[in-house]
Amino acid sequence: MILVTGATGQLGTAVVRQLLARTSAAQIAVLARDPGRAAGLEQQGVSVRPGEYADPGSLARAMKGVDRVLLIASSEFQQRVQQHQNVIDAARAAGVELFGFTSRSLRDMAAPGNPAMRDYAETEARIGASGLPAVIFRNALYLDTLPVSLGGPAVFSTGIRVPAGPGAVAYALRRELGEATANAMLGPPGGDRTYVLAAPRASTFDDVARALSEISGSPVAYTPVSDGDFVVHAIGQGIPEPMARYLVGFFADVRDHQLDETSTDLQELLGRAPASLKDGLAELFTPPGRG
Ligand SMILES: NC(=O)c1ccc[n+]([C@@H]2O[C@H](COP(=O)([O-])OP(=O)(O)OC[C@H]3O[C@@H](n4cnc5c(N)ncnc54)[C@H](OP(=O)(O)O)[C@@H]3O)[C@@H](O)[C@H]2O)c1
Numbered sequence: 001m002i003l004v005t006g007a008t009g010q011l012g013t014a015v016v017r018q019l020l021a022r023t024s025a026a027q028i029a030v031l032a033r034d035p036g037r038a039a040g041l042e043q044q045g046v047s048v049r050p051g052e053y054a055d056p057g058s059l060a061r062a063m064k065g066v067d068r069v070l071l072i073a074s075s076e077f078q079q080r081v082q083q084h085q086n087v088i089d090a091a092r093a094a095g096v097e098l099f100g101f102t103s104r105s106l107r108d109m110a111a112p113g114n115p116a117m118r119d120y121a122e123t124e125a126r127i128g129a130s131g132l133p134a135v136i137f138r139n140a141l142y143l144d145t146l147p148v149s150l151g152g153p154a155v156f157s158t159g160i161r162v163p164a165g166p167g168a169v170a171y172a173l174r175r176e177l178g179e180a181t182a183n184a185m186l187g188p189p190g191g192d193r194t195y196v197l198a199a200p201r202a203s204t205f206d207d208v209a210r211a212l213s214e215i216s217g218s219p220v221a222y223t224p225v226s227d228g229d230f231v232v233h234a235i236g237q238g239i240p241e242p243m244a245r246y247l248v249g250f251f252a253d254v255r256d257h258q259l260d261e262t263s264t265d266l267q268e269l270l271g272r273a274p275a276s277l278k279d280g281l282a283e284l285f286t287p288p289g290r291g
Pocket residue numbers: 005006007008009010011012032033034037051052053054072073074075076083102104139140141142145174
C-alpha cells in the first residue's frame with residue numbers, strides 16, 4: 001500500500017488521481033490533517049489517515065500496513081525541515097521499501113536566491129542519511145504559478161512586468177508533475193533515483209508573452225522591471241505586499257538561471273511529451289472576452 005501525504009493539496013490531488021487510474025483504491029492511503037477534506041477519496045475506497053507532519057505519533061499510526069510513502073513537501077516554510085524529518089523517521093520505523101519526496105529543481109541547490117528553497121537540499125540530505133530506498137522528484141516551477149505572479153487576467157492589458165531579465169524557466173504543469181510522480185511511485189522498488197521533472201526546453205518571459213499573444217489574439221509585451229517596480233506594480237494589481245516581496249525571490253532565481261534546467265525525465269515518466277508552453281498557458285489563462 002502507498003501512502004501519499006499532502007493529498008488534500010493540489011499536487012497530491014493530481015498524484016492520487018493518477019494512482020486511482022492505475023491501481024486499486026484499496027492500495028492507496030492518504031495522510032490528511034483534516035480528514036473531512038479527503039471525504040471524496042474515502043468514498044472511492046481510499047484509506048484516509050488523520051495526520052500532521054508535526055505530530056510523530058500520528059505519522060506512526062498513519063504508516064500501519066504501508067510499504068511506500070510519498071512525502072509531498074510541506075507548505076509550512078518555517079517548520080518544514082523538522083516536519084519532513086518526522087515523516088522520514090516514521091517511514092524508516094515502518095520499514096518502507098520506497099520513499100518519494102517532491103523536491104525542487106534548482107541548478108545550485110545549496111545557494112538559491114530564495115531562502116525558502118534551501119529546505120529542499122536539506123531534506124534530500126536527510127533522506128540520504130536515513131538509508132531509505134528513495135526516489136527524489138526535483139520539480140520545476142509550476143507553470144500554474146504564472147496567473148498569480150503575472151497579476152491574473154490583467155496581464156492581457158498591462159503586459160508582463162516582472163524582474164526576470166532574460167532568464168528562463170523550464171516550467172511544468174502541476175497536474176503533469178502529479179501524474180509523472182504517481183507513475184514513478186508505482187514502479188519497481190529499490191535503486192535510488194533523482195528525477196528532474198521539468199520541460200525539455202526553458203521559456204523566457206518573451207516566450208511567455210508570445211504564447212499569451214497567440215492565445216488572446218492581441219499583443220502582450222514583456223517589459224523587464226526592477227524588483228522595486230515589480231512590487232509597486234504587483235500591489236497595484238491586487239497581489240498582497242508580502243506575496244509580492246516573496247515573488248521577488250523567485251524572480252531573482254530566474255535571473256540567476258537557477259530554474260532553467262531542462263530534462264527528458266518528465267516525458268519519460270509521462271510516456272508522452274509534456275504540454276507545450278502555449279497549451280499549458282491556455283489551460284491556465286482565460287483571455288478577455290472568453291470568460
Ligand atoms: N514547484 C513549485 O512551483 C511549487 C510551488 C509552490 C509550492 N511548492 C511546494 O510543493 C508542495 C505541494 O504543492 P501544492 O501546490 O500541492 O501545495 P498545496 O496545495 O498548498 O498543498 C500542500 C499540502 O500539504 C499539506 N500540509 C501542509 N502542511 C502540513 C502539515 N503540517 N501536516 C500535514 N500536511 C500538511 C496540506 O494540507 P491541508 O490540505 O490540510 O492544507 C496540503 O495537502 C508545497 O507544499 C510546496 O512545498 C512547489
